[in-house]
Amino acid sequence: MLKKLKRQDSGITCNGRHIRSIDTVKNGDIIILKIEDTSLLEPNPLLDVPIAFENENLVIFNKSGGMPVHPSIKHQSDTLGNFFASIYPDMTFRPVNRLDRDTSGLCVVAKNAYSANLLQNCCQKVYFAVVHGITDESGTINAPIAREKESIILRCVRGDGRNAVTHYKRIDFNEKYSLLEIHLETGRTHQIRVHFSHKGHSLAGDDLYGGKCDDISRQALHCGIITFTEPVTKEIITVKSDLPDDIKKLMKRS
16 A cells, blocks of 8 residues: 555655655644555445445445345346446446345445555344254354365365364254354354354255255355444444344244
């Protein structure tokens, strides 16, 4: 960023006057860094994603299930990135935590490169999932995860995989399902889905990993709490999101 500012016209100014990064400044001087951004995504103002938290450094969206975070071949204009581009046309889309298309909940997006760097690895997330059957009251799944051979999507538990640790607590259950609060010690692709499938409690609606879609058409997984350190003020902030209706319905007693 500093190299870019040096090359940029009036990239660094002191009291409105261009200065070099090695120049001396004194108490009371006003230093402005002219950070320019570029949006590369197609804006789609027809989308609507609730904002759970926002300040000058970041925005946290409450994404619904079924919406991809990034554009892809099959999803060119219906993603969170396209919505971001419509409300922040001069900013680059920099998601700090990425959710699967069918996972709902909180997604942090930095508004500049500086904030994106400081937010990396400092966001503590709490997930909520509904799984088949009645689980233990609490537990830890420590099982390495690897890419399933011959597949670019599927993951599996395998001895030569990367270390993966999932902690969970059961907070409700009925005759068919358990509602779990989940804390990840590691962040592997599909970690929650793979670990609970391996344990014999696939996520409801997760047909990719053995779950049934009788009562919900997507994996019942929601990022419900995020705690992070604000990049500039260093304040500890916690943002919460209620369970969506399709997951709540799973826990109704018959």
